Amino acid sequence: MKLLPLGVGDAFASRWYSTSLAIEHDGAWLLIDCPHPIRKMLREAGESSGVSLEVGDFEALVLTHCHADHCSGVEGYLFFEHFVRQRKGPLAAHPEVHEALWPQHLQAGMSQLLHADGCVSRHEAGDFISPIALTEHEAVQIGPFSVEIRRTIHHIPTFALRISAGGCSIGISADTSYDEGLLDWLFEADRVVHETNYGIHTPYQALADLPDERRDRMWLVHYPDDFDLDASVIEPLIQGRLYDV
Ligand SMILES: [Zn+2]
Numbered sequence: 001m002k003l004l005p006l007g008v009g010d011a012f013a014s015r016w017y018s019t020s021l022a023i024e025h026d027g028a029w030l031l032i033d034c035p036h037p038i039r040k041m042l043r044e045a046g047e048s049s050g051v052s053l054e055v056g057d058f059e060a061l062v063l064t065h066c067h068a069d070h071c072s073g074v075e076g077y078l079f080f081e082h083f084v085r086q087r088k089g090p091l092a093a094h095p096e097v098h099e100a101l102w103p104q105h106l107q108a109g110m111s112q113l114l115h116a117d118g119c120v121s122r123h124e125a126g127d128f129i130s131p132i133a134l135t136e137h138e139a140v141q142i143g144p145f146s147v148e149i150r151r152t153i154h155h156i157p158t159f160a161l162r163i164s165a166g167g168c169s170i171g172i173s174a175d176t177s178y179d180e181g182l183l184d185w186l187f188e189a190d191r192v193v194h195e196t197n198y199g200i201h202t203p204y205q206a207l208a209d210l211p212d213e214r215r216d217r218m219w220l221v222h223y224p225d226d227f228d229l230d231a232s233v234i235e236p237l238i239q240g241r242l243y244d245v
Pocket residue numbers: 065067154175
């Protein structure tokens with residue numbers, strides 16, 4: 001698998017885009033979270049990594065939760081799929097994320113369309129989204145990827161991911177407080193991408209205190225603007241750099 005971080009920052013980042021990841025296996029791609037401006041993020045990460053990626057190229061968008069720094073690009077993503085690609089956007093999430101996404105986030109901007117003849121059409125989530133329900137009970141296959149989820153400790157329903165393909169696997173913490181049970185679950189994967197930040201997020205020091213065996217398999221994302229990249233004892237992912245998992 002390959003991993004391309006499109007953004008590595010938090011909700012308040014001024015140095016980087018908000019955290020979003022593209023994952024590849026055998027020519028197929030998954031998009032993990034979708035902040036605005038997702039097309040600009042794809043273009044810039046593509047330019048620095050030599051990878052050509054566009055909205056509509058993904059097997060699915062996997063959404064961890066409905067905070068804007070993770071989902072603010074979904075309206076534009078789905079409108080691009082609708083108007084340009086003329087298909088429904090495959091969107092994978094836990095049912096609680098699906099249930100909140102339309103009425104609490106997308107409906108205000110997507111429920112009506114004005115047409116050239118002056119007619120207004122009314123729309124529901126099903127007009128734009130091809131939903132894939134992720135479950136905590138079993139892995140769900142999306143293209144070549146097997147996707148498992150686990151609820152994290154966060155303000156709103158949020159789900160960490162374990163993604164496997166071609167005998168390789170990666171765990172992605174999503175937003176979470178420090179959670180040893182989640183860490184044990186994530187570290188069943190070969191590599192782990194973990195968030196770190198202030199407040200209820202996972203403190204850097206808690207991750208820095210992990211055994212070497214875990215720190216060496218971990219990458220950091222969702223770090224604040226003042227995070228000291230050079231001093232970190234865990235490798236921070238760099239926006240726009242292509243990684244082998
Ligand atoms: Zn969040």
